[in-house]
Amino acid sequence: MIKSWRLKDIVLMSVLGVVFGFIYLGFFGVGKVLVAILTPFGFGPIGYELIYGIWFIVSIIAAYIIRKPGVAFTAETIAAITEVLVGSTSGPTLILSGMVQGLGAEIAFALTKWKNYQPRILVFSGVSAAFISFPYHFFVSGFHAYESWLIMTMFVIRLLSGAIIAGYLGKMLADQLAKTGVLNGYPIGKEVIARHEKSSTNF
Amino acid sequence: MIHSLNPTMKAITVILPAILLSFSFDIITPAIMFIYILILTFFFSKLNIKKWLFYFIPMSFFALGLAWMTMLYTDDKYATGPIVFSFFSFDIRMGSIIVSMSLALRSLCFIGLSLLFAFTTDPTKFMLSLMQQVRLSPKLTYGILAGYRFVPTFKHELDLLKKAHRIRGLGRAKGWRNRVEHMRQYFIPLLAGAIRKAERVAIAMESKGFTGSKDRTYYTVMKIKATDYLFIIIMLIILIIAYYVSYRLGTLNIFGHRIMP
Amino acid sequence: MKNHQPIFELDSFSFSFDKHDEPSVNNVSCKLYAEEVTLLLGASGSGKSTLTLCLNGLYPEAIDGFTSGDLLYKGRNISSYPKGVINQEIGIVFQDPESQFCMVRVEDELAFVLENLSIPRCQMKQRIEHVLDIVGLSQYMKHNIHHLSGGQKQKVALASILLMDPQYLILDEPTANLDPISSLEFIETIIKIQKQQRFGLLVIEHEIDDWEPYAHRLVALNNKGELLLDSTPKEGFQNHLHKLTKNRIRVPKRYENRKMPIRPSSEKESTEVIVNLKDIQFNYKNKQILNELSFSIKKGDFCAIVGENGAGKSTLLQLIAKLIKPVSGSIDFLNTPLSNWHENELYKNMGYVFQNPEHQFINQTVYDEVCFGIKLRGYSRVETERMAHHLLTDFDLLSDKWKNPFSLSGGQKRKLSVATMLHSKPDLLLFDEPTFGQDAYTTSQFMRIVTHLNDKGVTIVFVTHDMDLVDSYCNNVLVMQQGKIVYDGTPKALWRKTELLEKARLRIPYRLRLINEEMTI
Numbered sequence: 001m002i003k004s005w006r007l008k009d010i011v012l013m014s015v016l017g018v019v020f021g022f023i024y025l026g027f028f029g030v031g032k033v034l035v036a037i038l039t040p041f042g043f044g045p046i047g048y049e050l051i052y053g054i055w056f057i058v059s060i061i062a063a064y065i066i067r068k069p070g071v072a073f074t075a076e077t078i079a080a081i082t083e084v085l086v087g088s089t090s091g092p093t094l095i096l097s098g099m100v101q102g103l104g105a106e107i108a109f110a111l112t113k114w115k116n117y118q119p120r121i122l123v124f125s126g127v128s129a130a131f132i133s134f135p136y137h138f139f140v141s142g143f144h145a146y147e148s149w150l151i152m153t154m155f156v157i158r159l160l161s162g163a164i165i166a167g168y169l170g171k172m173l174a175d176q177l178a179k180t181g182v183l184n185g186y187p188i189g190k191e192v193i194a195r196h197e198k199s200s201t202n203f
Numbered sequence: 204m205i206h207s208l209n210p211t212m213k214a215i216t217v218i219l220p221a222i223l224l225s226f227s228f229d230i231i232t233p234a235i236m237f238i239y240i241l242i243l244t245f246f247f248s249k250l251n252i253k254k255w256l257f258y259f260i261p262m263s264f265f266a267l268g269l270a271w272m273t274m275l276y277t278d279d280k281y282a283t284g285p286i287v288f289s290f291f292s293f294d295i296r297m298g299s300i301i302v303s304m305s306l307a308l309r310s311l312c313f314i315g316l317s318l319l320f321a322f323t324t325d326p327t328k329f330m331l332s333l334m335q336q337v338r339l340s341p342k343l344t345y346g347i348l349a350g351y352r353f354v355p356t357f358k359h360e361l362d363l364l365k366k367a368h369r370i371r372g373l374g375r376a377k378g379w380r381n382r383v384e385h386m387r388q389y390f391i392p393l394l395a396g397a398i399r400k401a402e403r404v405a406i407a408m409e410s411k412g413f414t415g416s417k418d419r420t421y422y423t424v425m426k427i428k429a430t431d432y433l434f435i436i437i438m439l440i441i442l443i444i445a446y447y448v449s450y451r452l453g454t455l456n457i458f459g460h461r462i463m464p
Numbered sequence: 465m466k467n468h469q470p471i472f473e474l475d476s477f478s479f480s481f482d483k484h485d486e487p488s489v490n491n492v493s494c495k496l497y498a499e500e501v502t503l504l505l506g507a508s509g510s511g512k513s514t515l516t517l518c519l520n521g522l523y524p525e526a527i528d529g530f531t532s533g534d535l536l537y538k539g540r541n542i543s544s545y546p547k548g549v550i551n552q553e554i555g556i557v558f559q560d561p562e563s564q565f566c567m568v569r570v571e572d573e574l575a576f577v578l579e580n581l582s583i584p585r586c587q588m589k590q591r592i593e594h595v596l597d598i599v600g601l602s603q604y605m606k607h608n609i610h611h612l613s614g615g616q617k618q619k620v621a622l623a624s625i626l627l628m629d630p631q632y633l634i635l636d637e638p639t640a641n642l643d644p645i646s647s648l649e650f651i652e653t654i655i656k657i658q659k660q661q662r663f664g665l666l667v668i669e670h671e672i673d674d675w676e677p678y679a680h681r682l683v684a685l686n687n688k689g690e691l692l693l694d695s696t697p698k699e700g701f702q703n704h705l706h707k708l709t710k711n712r713i714r715v716p717k718r719y720e721n722r723k724m725p726i727r728p729s730s731e732k733e734s735t736e737v738i739v740n741l742k743d744i745q746f747n748y749k750n751k752q753i754l755n756e757l758s759f760s761i762k763k764g765d766f767c768a769i770v771g772e773n774g775a776g777k778s779t780l781l782q783l784i785a786k787l788i789k790p791v792s793g794s795i796d797f798l799n800t801p802l803s804n805w806h807e808n809e810l811y812k813n814m815g816y817v818f819q820n821p822e823h824q825f826i827n828q829t830v831y832d833e834v835c836f837g838i839k840l841r842g843y844s845r846v847e848t849e850r851m852a853h854h855l856l857t858d859f860d861l862l863s864d865k866w867k868n869p870f871s872l873s874g875g876q877k878r879k880l881s882v883a884t885m886l887h888s889k890p891d892l893l894l895f896d897e898p899t900f901g902q903d904a905y906t907t908s909q910f911m912r913i914v915t916h917l918n919d920k921g922v923t924i925v926f927v928t929h930d931m932d933l934v935d936s937y938c939n940n941v942l943v944m945q946q947g948k949i950v951y952d953g954t955p956k957a958l959w960r961k962t963e964l965l966e967k968a969r970l971r972i973p974y975r976l977r978l979i980n981e982e983m984t985i
């Protein structure tokens with residue numbers, strides 16, 4: 001698997017991890033604000049679930065750009081390792097949760113034998129990441145102590161967040177990035193160029 | 204000293220109790236672990252206490268916030284015992300208070316262990332150790348390190364982006380759509396630059412004869428010493444003691460099941 | 465020297481990034497010899513860097529590119545060598561000092577190279593110390609690379625290449641991002657080593673004045689990636705000057721028949737002050753960056769801020785733009801203290817162009833980028849469209865109207881970043897190293913725009929390392945050294961202060977170097 005990746009693919013996954021490390025920090029703040037807003041209405045724990053998808057976005061962006069087996073899993077793991085290197089206060093357990101989330105995202109692409117990177121597969125990948133990551137957090141964060149209706153609500157919201165933030169937003173950001181031309185050396189960039197040429201021959 | 208431990212072994216020693224602690228829903232078990240973690244932090248590592256508090260205090264507020272949430276939404280399995288107080292429409296029972304304090308202490312253990320690792324580990328050595336001890340492929344190891352090296356550059360770029368946006372008259376974002384748009388405006392230039400750099404550094408590394416092959420010598424040799432095993436064993440022993448003490452005291456609670464001696 | 469066997473032999477060699485693309489290197493046939501210093505010339509985008517990566521064996525494999533024709537290394541086809549072998553014999557020092565390393569510390573970066581070669585551990589330390597001694601960085605072995613200056617970083621890059629004992633060394637614009645003195649030091653270091661170790665050298669640079677005396681050969685590419693010229697430097701620059709300049713290739717200044725235009729500066733001397741700084745002090749992370757700075761800039765000035773890296777030039781520019789606040793002292797803009805200016809109002813009257821134009825792009829098309837500022841000033845749609853059209857025409861960006869700003873060429877990006885500052889006729893424009901890393905053609909194009917703005921009454925203040933620009937365009941120059949202004953006056957008078965120039969690590973412009981040379985002969 002690693003043999004089929006070029007060095008620049010790996011460094012790309014790593015810099016994605018670094019950049020999103022910064023963005024995640026920002027989202028921690030957003031999460032806190034959401035929790036504070038929702039608490040008086042009795043929906044505090046849902047605050048983080050609303051934006052949970054952001055934590056899977058690296059998988060989807062990297063897989064959509066590089067389009068090779070194992071990229072979704074590795075990108076999320078590398079992102080987690082990079083965050084630990086940068087001094088994330090979540091520590092090495094973050095690597096473990098990164099692996100779990102990455103595995104979840106990878107499943108969607110594996111089911112299409114890594115051939116299909118259409119929007120619905122990307123959205124599905126966000127959902128599968130959410131689906132797999134929830135039991136892990138259920139265990140580690142002691143969701144067991146919550147009332148069941150709350151757990152179900154959290155689960156559904158996490159799935160939606162995975163679909164919208166990781167899947168849809170991830171695709172949108174990667175598309176915009178491809179338009180700048182910096183991804184021309186990757187499958188996504190080649191697709192953009194091909195589409196562009198096609199549309200210009202039509203005129 | 205914790206600084207000189209092998210980073211991979213240290214990571215395992217930190218992850219293990221974090222997982223094994225997840226079974227307990229009582230106060231005594233995480234409390235004993237937390238005391239041990241504090242002892243490690245203050246007496247066996249040379250970290251700057253001020254800096255440690257700077258990170259620990261805000262994060263522990265977060266842990267307390269979560270505990271408060273748990274208290275309000277405790278499942279019937281745990282919400283036992285007499286009602287201690289009422290808050291709006293919520294009746295808080297003794298059982299809810301115990302389980303929320305347990306979860307809060309568990310978070311504090313996570314935070315303590317994570318900070319212990321983060322403050323006593325050299326990132327480069329951690330990666331080298333993953334390569335030498337866990338056989339992580341050199342291609343991944345050095346690829347990750349190459350990305351990590353850009354951290355100070357990105358901090359600088361982020362600062363410049365903020366300034367440049369101000370000059371363009373881009374005010375504070377209001378509303379969801381604008382926030383997303385705002386994120387895009389940071390994300391695109393930051394990542395466009397990062398991707399170009401990633402490509403350049405990969406080329407530069409390969410032009411220095413790097414092929415990603417495992418057949419290479421090491422300048423910094425990372426070893427696992429007896430103290431590394433000792434560290435992990437003591438950690439596990441303390442964990443067992445913690446569970447045992449709680450068991451003897453009759454407080455042990457595994458996933459809602461009280462386990463009495 | 466030519467009876468030797470060539471180290472590289474290209475025979476109708478072409479390379480393209482994609483099957484359907486126009487080739488970047490197009491049907492090139494030439495020979496390169498070890499022990500020769502060869503200059504490889506061509507405008508931006510002529511395929512020079514691509515060619516060097518082919519010589520180094522990284523392309524086409526690293527990016528799945530396509531080649532045709534033959535490229536022989538020591539008589540054998542380059543693709544027949546096993547992976548990694550050629551890389552180790554052909555070293556490259558690249559342009560960007562920020563993206564050549566994968567390790568944090570100097571020592572580890574150099575060890576990385578030795579590990580790639582599977583050198584036994586016991587020899588490493590001694591080799592690292594030796595090579596650092598050669599490039600003059602002995603005391604920096606344990607330092608963090610990020611904390612080194614650009615010139616030092618390039619020397620670390622050079623050291624890591626030297627560790628491989630290369631037979632041939634390729635320099636891909638290694639001094640483009642360095643200040644003039646660091647650049648000269650780098651060139652002198654490398655020539656000294658080349659004379660001792662006698663490896664072949666292939667040099668790509670936009671400013672080749674300092675290299676030209678050492679060169680034996682000259683190879684030039686046109687903008688289609690085809691071979692334009694293959695000759696001795698003397699013959700090339702004397703007999704084919706027109707051919708080179710027509711292809712936007714900068715020739716050494718002593719062959720240039722065109723003199724740099726010197727703008728008459730004294731006649732429009734005004735007394736009206738636009739920016740006034742008094743007793744400015746600025747600290748960063750408890751370190752004093754600027755200390756007791758006082759000066760003023762007059763309306764209509766074309767003013768340069770010069771000095772070595774780290775002297776506080778960019779800090780000063782950001783202070784004037786209210787992007788950072790001084791610890792003490794006061795700054796007035798148009799006779800009103802900066803603190804009294806409302807940000808919106810301030811940036812209507814003052815523009816700032818960052819070193820990297822991309823930092824200023826916030827929209828998805830060139831057109832929207834230009835419209836953004838105009839709309840913000842509350843113009844109607846019709847008016848916005850009219851003004852945007854006008855700006856795009858002025859800046860020759862009309863054909864790129866619907867392109868993504870990031871996909872423009874370096875020169876176009878620079879133009880766009882200036883255009884975005886002109887939505888409401890500003891009185892003052894600040895530029896942070898606007899010509900840094902740009903080739904001669906884009907620099908002169910850019911200076912034409914700025915001069916035009918200055919003629920219309922806009923005050924220009926720019927940070928630069930290029931003394932030739934200062935000499936030909938500015939009527940005023942501020943020299944900074946360790947957070948202080950050590951000179952404030954005309955460029956002409958500055959060039960006479962030899963001692964001050966040396967202290968501030970500045971090089972006099974080429975025009976005067978030539979006169980000095982002639983005098984010593």
